[in-house]
Amino acid sequence: MSKLWGGRFTGVTDTLMSQFQDSIYFDVRLWQADITGSIAYAKALARAGVISDEESKTLQQGLAQVQAEFAEKRFELKTGDEDIHTAVERRLTEIVGEVGGKLHTGRSRNDQIATDLRLWLKAEIEQLRRHLVGAQWAIISKAEEYVDVILPGYTHLQQAQPVRFSHWLLSFGWMLERDKARLDDLTRRVDVMPLGSGAMAGNPMGIDRLFLADELGFATISANSMDGVSDRDYLIEFLSWASILQVHLSRLAEDLIIYSSQEFNFVELADAYSTGSSIMPQKKNPDSMELIRGKTGRVIGSLVGLLTTLKGLPSTYNKDLQEDKESVFDTVDTLTMTLQISRAVIQTLTVNDGIIYDKMDSTMLATELANYLSAKGMPFREAHHIVGQVVQKAIDLDQPLNLIPVAVYQQFSDLFEHDMYKVLTFHRAADRHTSSGGTGKQVVRDQLDALKLLTEFDEE
Ligand code: ARG
Numbered sequence: 001m002s003k004l005w006g007g008r009f010t011g012v013t014d015t016l017m018s019q020f021q022d023s024i025y026f027d028v029r030l031w032q033a034d035i036t037g038s039i040a041y042a043k044a045l046a047r048a049g050v051i052s053d054e055e056s057k058t059l060q061q062g063l064a065q066v067q068a069e070f071a072e073k074r075f076e077l078k079t080g081d082e083d084i085h086t087a088v089e090r091r092l093t094e095i096v097g098e099v100g101g102k103l104h105t106g107r108s109r110n111d112q113i114a115t116d117l118r119l120w121l122k123a124e125i126e127q128l129r130r131h132l133v134g135a136q137w138a139i140i141s142k143a144e145e146y147v148d149v150i151l152p153g154y155t156h157l158q159q160a161q162p163v164r165f166s167h168w169l170l171s172f173g174w175m176l177e178r179d180k181a182r183l184d185d186l187t188r189r190v191d192v193m194p195l196g197s198g199a200m201a202g203n204p205m206g207i208d209r210l211f212l213a214d215e216l217g218f219a220t221i222s223a224n225s226m227d228g229v230s231d232r233d234y235l236i237e238f239l240s241w242a243s244i245l246q247v248h249l250s251r252l253a254e255d256l257i258i259y260s261s262q263e264f265n266f267v268e269l270a271d272a273y274s275t276g277s278s279i280m281p282q283k284k285n286p287d288s289m290e291l292i293r294g295k296t297g298r299v300i301g302s303l304v305g306l307l308t309t310l311k312g313l314p315s316t317y318n319k320d321l322q323e324d325k326e327s328v329f330d331t332v333d334t335l336t337m338t339l340q341i342s343r344a345v346i347q348t349l350t351v352n353d354g355i356i357y358d359k360m361d362s363t364m365l366a367t368e369l370a371n372y373l374s375a376k377g378m379p380f381r382e383a384h385h386i387v388g389q390v391v392q393k394a395i396d397l398d399q400p401l402n403l404i405p406v407a408v409y410q411q412f413s414d415l416f417e418h419d420m421y422k423v424l425t426f427h428r429a430a431d432r433h434t435s436s437g438g439t440g441k442q443v444v445r446d447q448l449d450a451l452k453l454l455t456e457f458d459e460e
Pocket of ligand 1: 109317
């Protein structure tokens with residue numbers, strides 16, 4: 001078949017050049033959006049009186065047939081189908097004959113691809129949002145299941161203060177909540193229709209763009225055709241969103257990799273999401289989490305890649321923009337997997353609360369001891385210093401704080417009395433953090449309730 005743009009050419013395209021510029025092998029993924037856009041455009045052409053109602057019907061029926069061929073995986077690509085737009089129009093013309101050539105009147109592949117990609121992304125965003133909420137639900141359920149388990153909270157990866165397991169896990173629920181809000185916000189900027197921008201100057205056929213936007217379910221239309229064909233901000237925003245979300249999942253993965261190691265053994269990942277070693281029979285590796293951490297690199301790479309592609313572009317459409325698709329497709333596929341895997345890993349993990357308890361260092365209660373002294377009137381700075389000395393003594397004696405006799409404590413301050421042992425339990429220490437957002441049981445329950453509301457939590 002002759003090329004869409006072949007008229008002014010006398011020479012043929014070099015085979016290598018064809019391979020180099022063809023995008024069909026990846027943009028074929030946009031078939032549904034491309035055909036939906038064309039059906040709406042066929043209607044708009046008739047409304048504008050550019051083609052007859054009958055011609056429009058023929059085009060729409062032909063397009064429906066092409067759509068069915070794709071849906072039933074019967075569509076056959078042919079040499080010369082350089083991109084999805086070419087392939088659909090070629091097949092349409094085979095089906096309906098010459099009138100197929102009227103579909104593209106006033107339209108350019110520049111506004112067409114810009115529209116296709118937005119239509120496609122809107123649908124993908126809906127799916128991704130569902131997966132994101134699914135991961136939040138798994139977090140909520142697991143947090144509820146283990147609400148009474150206390151584990152060490154870390155700063156600098158050193159045991160810092162006792163916190164509820166749920167408090168730790170819910171911290172990721174809130175990260176995802178921000179990701180959800182960011183996604184909802186950026187969706188507004190995806191939901192803009194560039195169709196009718198033509199190659200870049202607009203549409204001279206009297207096309208009703210608001211009608212088109214309505215047909216295609218876009219909230220609004222782009223305001224400037226030159227911007228309309230070249231705007232890829234929404235992809236940058238999407239990739240930024242994806243990068244932040246993926247970084248959150250990566251940090252969760254990192255915690256779980258650490259917590260599932262022999263040294264910690266706080267949690268056990270299900271066999272279904274672990275793998276073995278071909279040489280060491282004893283190994284159970286947290287590959288699911290390592291892959292999530294690993295794939296974060298490529299997601300961030302996609303963002304940096306597209307920013308770099310856009311950086312020096314002259315106004316409106318340049319073929320460089322064809323490079324916007326593969327990394328976005330890859331990112332959608334990656335997140336679709338990582339969100340579902342994260343959800344499943346959380347759903348199936350078990351917590352070794354007995355082992356966690358044995359690994360908790362009593363010195364995590366030092367802050368509680370300092371608070372105890374300051375409750376008795378000692379300035380906190382001084383209390384901090386004295387408890388520091390007590391901790392040093394405990395290290396010298398190789399004894400946990402709760403097993404050191406009160407007489408030893410009293411060498412450091414006579415404000416220490418027998419009732420201080422009450423302070424020295426991990427549960428109590430956690431539960432004393434009752435201000436909202438803290439790790440006390442009631443406020444963790446409040447957190448759970450708040451996140452349930454925001455995610456419209458449904459028992460899994
Ligand atoms: N395959 C092209 C892309 O992905 C479609 C737009 C082509 N426009 C053009 N003027 N060659 O960007």
